[in-house]
Amino acid sequence: MTAYTATVTIRLKHGVLDPEAETTRRALERLGFDLEDLRSADRFEIDLEAEDAGEATERVDEMAQRLLANPTIHDYDVEVDER
């Protein structure tokens, strides 16, 4: 078994309104920063042991599908690194 850290990044699907990001963008502009757009994302780091990177990815992918992301509004990606 090898120790891995899987990083799951969950973003709103393109076109889904992100009111928190919009509020954050406006607050940055009020502070005088110049920016065109801002998107927010959630990131989860999951430590786990698996036979190989493929198995680790598969397990974390299922975690994302079943709980961490809501497929109606989210896209996600999983990256796996040896720990």
Added chain:
Amino acid sequence: MGTVTVAIVRFGGSNCDRDAERALEHLEIDAEIVWHEDGLPDGTTGIMLPGGFSYGDYLRAGAMAAQSPIMDEVREAAGEGVPILGVCNGAQVGCESGLTEGAFTTNESARFQCEPVYLRVERADTPWTERYEEGDVIEVPIAHGEGRYEITDERLEELEDDGRILFRYCTEDGELTDEANPNGSKHNVAGVLGDRETVAVLMPHPERVTLPDIGNTDGQGVLEGFERADA
């Protein structure tokens, strides 16, 4: 009357369960609060998923409660035609658990909103809306931070074509305007039906406008759906 026993499912953080119980009792609908870990009691003939902040809205509102084993029983009951109503957090749990389609997510304002709103009855031929006429406008309060109905445009059109939209936010006169849409919900959707008409979820709180002492009883007809669906 009195033959229906509605299980009001209490999760950690539910806080409208007692309101729901009182409202149902007022309508002489037998109701019982059920702790989610105890499962559904035998003889459950209706299920209400009440409002609140189950699991502190961690991850997404309703996401954790949707994973409770009792929800497997609730889905099974839904398939058997048992009437199921999700209100506010219960609506979020309903969507997260796949009882109904779409998602209720962060209000356009990015704020928690607690205010009365007007709802237009989109269908009056479901158990939840038989008391009303199609196009009727009822006044019901909302109290949520994550109530914006979100779904793909294509799927929303299909739900509309299938008549699965139950309530929309509207003006006092029943017009669907952006101003009357409190949270930015797509097409002003406030409540939807599941695969069966016996399953419905909505963000506004009918149980808060059921007791005559409150002054407004517009929500009674929704809760009476438990009896109608059972008949």
